[in-house]
Amino acid sequence: MGDESTARISEAGFDLDHTDKLLTTTRAVRKRLDFDREVSDQVILDCIDLAEQAPTGGNDASRRWLVVRNQEIKDKLGDLYRETGQFFLNARGRLDGTGHAKEQVVSSSSYLVENMAKAPALVICAIWGIHDNSGRPGLFDSAVPSAWSFNLALRSRGLGSAYTTMLNGRAEELEEILGIPPGVTTLVTFPVAYTVGTEFKPAPRRPATEITYFDQWGFTRSQGSADGSAKVADGQGVVVEVDTDARPDTVWPIIADIAMPAQFSEEFQGAEWSTDGEPAVGSTFVGHNKIGDFEWEVTCHVTEWEPLNTFEWRVTDPDNPGAVWRFDLAEQGAGSRLRFSMLIGQENNGTVPQALKDPAKEEKVLNRRRQTLKDNMQATVDGVKALADG
Numbered sequence: 001m002g003d004e005s006t007a008r009i010s011e012a013g014f015d016l017d018h019t020d021k022l023l024t025t026t027r028a029v030r031k032r033l034d035f036d037r038e039v040s041d042q043v044i045l046d047c048i049d050l051a052e053q054a055p056t057g058g059n060d061a062s063r064r065w066l067v068v069r070n071q072e073i074k075d076k077l078g079d080l081y082r083e084t085g086q087f088f089l090n091a092r093g094r095l096d097g098t099g100h101a102k103e104q105v106v107s108s109s110s111y112l113v114e115n116m117a118k119a120p121a122l123v124i125c126a127i128w129g130i131h132d133n134s135g136r137p138g139l140f141d142s143a144v145p146s147a148w149s150f151n152l153a154l155r156s157r158g159l160g161s162a163y164t165t166m167l168n169g170r171a172e173e174l175e176e177i178l179g180i181p182p183g184v185t186t187l188v189t190f191p192v193a194y195t196v197g198t199e200f201k202p203a204p205r206r207p208a209t210e211i212t213y214f215d216q217w218g219f220t221r222s223q224g225s226a227d228g229s230a231k232v233a234d235g236q237g238v239v240v241e242v243d244t245d246a247r248p249d250t251v252w253p254i255i256a257d258i259a260m261p262a263q264f265s266e267e268f269q270g271a272e273w274s275t276d277g278e279p280a281v282g283s284t285f286v287g288h289n290k291i292g293d294f295e296w297e298v299t300c301h302v303t304e305w306e307p308l309n310t311f312e313w314r315v316t317d318p319d320n321p322g323a324v325w326r327f328d329l330a331e332q333g334a335g336s337r338l339r340f341s342m343l344i345g346q347e348n349n350g351t352v353p354q355a356l357k358d359p360a361k362e363e364k365v366l367n368r369r370r371q372t373l374k375d376n377m378q379a380t381v382d383g384v385k386a387l388a389d390g
Contacts, residue, residue, distance in 0.1 A: 025200040026152055029160030030108040033193040035118040039159065041067070044121060044192065047153035054145035062129060063143055066178060068122040076177050077167065077189075078117025084166040085113035102331070112162060112191065119191035123161075124178075125150070126186045140187070147188045160195040163188055210239070210341075218374050219367070222343065230363040232352050237343040238374045242381040245335045246388035248308045254384050255311060255327045255338065258285050258300075264383035265376040267291055274299070281305050285313075298322065315345070322349035338384060340377050344369070 008016040048065050056063075068074055082089075088110040091102075116122070125147045127140065147163065154161055167174055167189050174186055213219050214230070222235025230236055244251055254260055256279065258271040269288040273279070283302040289295065303324075304312035310328055314321035328339040344351055344366070355365040 022152060022156055024202040026155040027160070027200045027203065028108075028162040029193075029195055029200075030112040030162050032196040033115075033119060033160060033191060034196050035115065035120070035193060037120070037194045039120040039192055039194065041069075043157060043159070044123060047150050047157070047159075048123075050153040051146045051150035054142075054149045056142040056146070062127050063146055064126045064128065064184070066124040066126060066180075068124070068178070069120075071117075073177060074117040074119070074122055077122055077174075078115075080170055080173055080177070081116045081164075081167060081189075082113050084170060085109070088113050112164070116191055119193050121192040123150070123190040123192050124186055125188045125190070126180070126184050128184055130183060130185060140185070143187050147190075150190065154192065155200075158194055158198050159192060161190040161192050163190070165189070213239070216367070216371070216374075219370055220341070220343075230366045232344070232346060232355055232362065232366065235343055235346075236366050236370060237341060238370050238377060239339065239341045240374060240377045240381050241337060241339045242385045243332055243335060243337050244385045244388045247334075248329050248331060248336045251329055251336050251338060251384065251388045252308045254387050255329065256307070258287075260384070261376075261380045264379040266379075267372070267376050268380075269295075271300070279305055287315075300325075316348040320347055321345045322347070336388075338381050340381050342373060342377070 010016050010019075044067055052063070068077065088106055091106045091110070125143060127143050129140070151161055151163065165188060168186055171186065174180060175182075180186070209220060209222055212221075214221055214225075218239045219230075220237040220239055221230070222237065225231055225234045258273065261268040262270040267289050269290050271285050271287040273283065273285045275283045275285075277283075279302060281302055281304065283305070285300050285302075286297055287300050288297045298315045300313040300315055301318040301321075302311075302313050303318060304310045304326070308329060310326070312324065312326040314324050316322045322345045324343040324345065326339075326341045328341070330337050330339075346352065351365065351369045355362045355369075
């Protein structure tokens with residue numbers, strides 16, 4: 001990076017390697033906050049100046065910032081934060097050493113709960129106005145970009161912080177400790193410090209192609225379209241999701257039952273395993289389907305099988321599938337989130353020949369088929385939820 005011969009410079013003149021690194025490595029910093037190194041007022045003020053350049057709805061100028069340096073006041077806020085974050089301390093005791101997916105987050109969060117007052121500065125972003133749950137995007141939602149810009153400005157200077165909101169629920173105590181007048185709402189409290197080391201890695205996230213929808217909610221593309229229209233070649237898919245109150249170990253047996261969709265889908269008529277033994281990668285089953293008077297069956301090849309997490313199968317040919325279907329299951333709060341997705345293959349299905357017959361109608365054919373699939377898939381996950389929660 002920095003080499004003019006290899007630098008990626010945008011049309012706006014920015015070095016994309018630097019800006020992309022800033023945007024992808026600005027993490028919530030807790031355990032790596034350096035509590036022993038002083039932070040000057042000026043660097044905080046510089047970061048607030050940058051944060052105030054963030055866009056606001058209606059160009060509203062109602063944000064206010066409060067920087068707490070006095071140790072006695074920080075201790076009071078630390079005690080209050082510890083009271084509100086006690087559940088992190090309790091959860092840490094249950095998760096430490098278990099390898100649980102939330103173990104690291106709970107561990108770092110509980111560390112901050114115990115050490116909040118040690119930060120050289122606590123910076124609070126507040127706004128004139130009372131949050132009455134009316135929405136008011138020009139007032140409250142416009143503070144979020146500014147608060148995140150503050151984090152980016154810290155990161156670029158070798159400092160870090162964590163975006164904490166638990167103290168917002170203790171508004172009366174905050175008002176008393178900090179002398180906040182009526183009519184002001186606190187939004188975020190940042191523990192600010194230099195970081196121990198400056199190298200941070202991007203966090204694991206779903207790629208944009210899996211969480212970005214085009215024209216209709218749940219309509220995905222495996223790659224961007226050159227002209228913005230839906231094309232077979234760009235990999236058209238469908239995603240539906242549902243949250244359940246049940247834990248993954250309750251939901252998994254339902255989605256692992258290959259005959260389950262027949263209870264809810266008008267198109268899917270049933271299935272049976274064609275291989276013996278416990279399901280695994282390489283197992284096959286035969287699915288039966290029907291649309292109107294047209295009936296067909298397909299051989300399905302299991303390509304991913306991770307109990308409590310993932311079940312993926314490919315239709316007809318695992319190398320050139322007519323479709324790729326997938327369940328993803330994950331903890332969500334006290335329950336689970338079930339994601340059901342599919343990708344229309346490039347061949348070995350009835351949709352592609354029909355779509356490619358007339359280029360002018362390609363998008364219409366693909367979207368009509370996807371809407372039918374989406375309706376059936378939504379009925380399936382809704383049915384799973386009903387069974388799991390029922």
